[in-house]
Amino acid sequence: MRRILTVLAAAVVLGAALAGCGGSDGGAITVFTREDGSGTRSAFVEIVGIVENGNDNIYREAVVTPGTSVMMTNVAENPLGIGYASTGVALGDGRVKVLPIDGVFPTAENMLNGTYAIQRPFIIAYGSQAGLTVLARDFVDFIFSAQGQAVVAGRNYVPFVPTGAPEYTAGGLSGTVVVNGSSSVYDLMGYLSAAYRELNPNVRIDIHGAGTGHGINAVRDGLADIAMSSRDLRDSELTFLTPMVIAIDGIAVIVHPDNGVTGLTLDAVRDVFLGEVKEWDGVR
Amino acid sequence: MGRRTLVAWKKVCNREFVAKVIFIVSASAAVLAVGLICVFLLVQGLPAMWDIGIVSFLTGTDWRPTWTPPLFGILPMILGSLYVTVGAVFFGVPVGIFAAVFMARFCPPYLYKVLKPAVNLLAGIPSVVYGYFGMVVLVPFVRGHIGGNGNSILTASILLGMMILPTIITISESAIRAVPEEIYEGAVALGASHERAVFFTVLPAAKSGVFAAVILGIGRAVGETMAVRMVAGNQAVLRMPHEILSGTRTLTANVVIELGYAADEHRQALIATGVVLFVFIMGINIAFSMLKKKDGL
Numbered sequence A: 001m002r003r004i005l006t007v008l009a010a011a012v013v014l015g016a017a018l019a020g021c022g023g024s025d026g027g028a029i030t031v032f033t034r035e036d037g038s039g040t041r042s043a044f045v046e047i048v049g050i051v052e053n054g055n056d057n058i059y060r061e062a063v064v065t066p067g068t069s070v071m072m073t074n075v076a077e078n079p080l081g082i083g084y085a086s087t088g089v090a091l092g093d094g095r096v097k098v099l100p101i102d103g104v105f106p107t108a109e110n111m112l113n114g115t116y117a118i119q120r121p122f123i124i125a126y127g128s129q130a131g132l133t134v135l136a137r138d139f140v141d142f143i144f145s146a147q148g149q150a151v152v153a154g155r156n157y158v159p160f161v162p163t164g165a166p167e168y169t170a171g172g173l174s175g176t177v178v179v180n181g182s183s184s185v186y187d188l189m190g191y192l193s194a195a196y197r198e199l200n201p202n203v204r205i206d207i208h209g210a211g212t213g214h215g216i217n218a219v220r221d222g223l224a225d226i227a228m229s230s231r232d233l234r235d236s237e238l239t240f241l242t243p244m245v246i247a248i249d250g251i252a253v254i255v256h257p258d259n260g261v262t263g264l265t266l267d268a269v270r271d272v273f274l275g276e277v278k279e280w281d282g283v284r
Numbered sequence B: 001m002g003r004r005t006l007v008a009w010k011k012v013c014n015r016e017f018v019a020k021v022i023f024i025v026s027a028s029a030a031v032l033a034v035g036l037i038c039v040f041l042l043v044q045g046l047p048a049m050w051d052i053g054i055v056s057f058l059t060g061t062d063w064r065p066t067w068t069p070p071l072f073g074i075l076p077m078i079l080g081s082l083y084v085t086v087g088a089v090f091f092g093v094p095v096g097i098f099a100a101v102f103m104a105r106f107c108p109p110y111l112y113k114v115l116k117p118a119v120n121l122l123a124g125i126p127s128v129v130y131g132y133f134g135m136v137v138l139v140p141f142v143r144g145h146i147g148g149n150g151n152s153i154l155t156a157s158i159l160l161g162m163m164i165l166p167t168i169i170t171i172s173e174s175a176i177r178a179v180p181e182e183i184y185e186g187a188v189a190l191g192a193s194h195e196r197a198v199f200f201t202v203l204p205a206a207k208s209g210v211f212a213a214v215i216l217g218i219g220r221a222v223g224e225t226m227a228v229r230m231v232a233g234n235q236a237v238l239r240m241p242h243e244i245l246s247g248t249r250t251l252t253a254n255v256v257i258e259l260g261y262a263a264d265e266h267r268q269a270l271i272a273t274g275v276v277l278f279v280f281i282m283g284i285n286i287a288f289s290m291l292k293k294k295d296g297l
Helices: A002-022 A039-048 A068-077 A087-091 A108-112 A134-143 A146-153 A183-199 A212-220 A266-274 B003-052 B054-059 B075-106 B109-124 B127-145 B153-177 B181-189 B194-205 B207-223 B226-231 B251-258 B264-295
Strands: A030-033 A081-086 A097-099 A119-127 A175-181 A203-208 A226-229 A241-255
Touching (some): A039 A266, A081 A183, A087 A183, A108 A241, A119 A183, A119 A212, A134 A226, A175 A183, A212 A241, B075 B109, B075 B194, B153 B207, B207 B251
Parallel strands (some): A030 A081
């Protein structure tokens, strides 16, 4: 502990020396983004309009947070931060404040009627050639059953099959299903698998939230049964994957709970994430 | 020689032979592993470097892997790794060496009983825990008391400085303890105080071990990934040395953040990043052995 304090003391001394050239700026926005390749990021930049000639043009000084959980923690710790994350995760996490966009809050209703603009499908996909194993097929059937979609609705996501989904009955199967992909879909998949395993205690479901691209590669290489994606699949991916939409999810724009801002326009969100507005005063 | 003795003799021979093979295989496992990694990196990474152009790969300042056409310039990451490593040395080495001197020569036994396990524990903490600590303690601290948004070169340097402490302390301490007692006693006999004897005779006598500790610490700092990517900001933007309150991306972070998503050329470019990292580490090791030779240590 003494050494840690010494290190910190050294940092303070160094920091004081640097204060002149560094800059302790009061209201400068800290922009947090997800990494290149993240499904949430590519959906976000496309919908908000941060794409120029098909190229992702997000603010270069934006802090890159690998994974949804790192994003949440960073925004929760930074009073001047702004970031974005799956609404299912963001609304369930009391550490951050979800902002209405153009006055519209990302509720299930607003996403279904389309007034909340920043939304994308949650997709699961399997290898078109290999198909699904009997066990994986059973799990997918559960996801699209009344019970499965009830789990989706109960967790701040919008079910894709709102009514009329068939009842699921357990077949007493056993074995392991490997699921990999989007860290945004990860949470929902966890809830689904927990509900599924209550009915099928002998089935193990291994879920990895390594990112959309990672999951797609894993299915391609035969390392996973099911890929999770938080964006529409690309044409090159559709050549070997069969996708299914399991839910609609919004992307919430999130800030620290102490941040005074009460809402943003979609244009303001774009300006912030393009780096054209750098101060909170510029959007308030 | 009777038949029975002959059979017994053959058995021994066989056993010896088998044992020999086992030992040779064990001994070459490490060499083989290095060789395989070398081959893998070069086969996968060099063609990519060639396609991108070695010069534009190494000196390019733009990293835009998802653009069409993509840009693969890793100079920001090379400098990023350099900055956080130098920073880690700045914070970690003085503290580590002084701590080692204290533990070897000044520490009362009751305190040593606490310090030693504490240092060992520090070494055993997984780097992701360091990363989380950095994210919720160091980042807000730097943002609040020093400046910038907290996700910066400085924060990563402080965190890495902490992470290399156990390596530096442990190896320096054993190096200091390995110095013959006569050297210390001789100095004291000549009238040096305890402090003077330790700092001007014992510590210089242990310098090869201390250097080894620093080099290993640097190796750990260059290679550290999980913790750094959680606090460093990860912007692939070229930084100048005075911009230590801005974020940076290290070579390791670049690989680990994007490898899961990468395909084709992007993936190869990341493996080529690994080649550069490998050359870095080799350079450190070569510098170390040259230093050793020159000093006759």
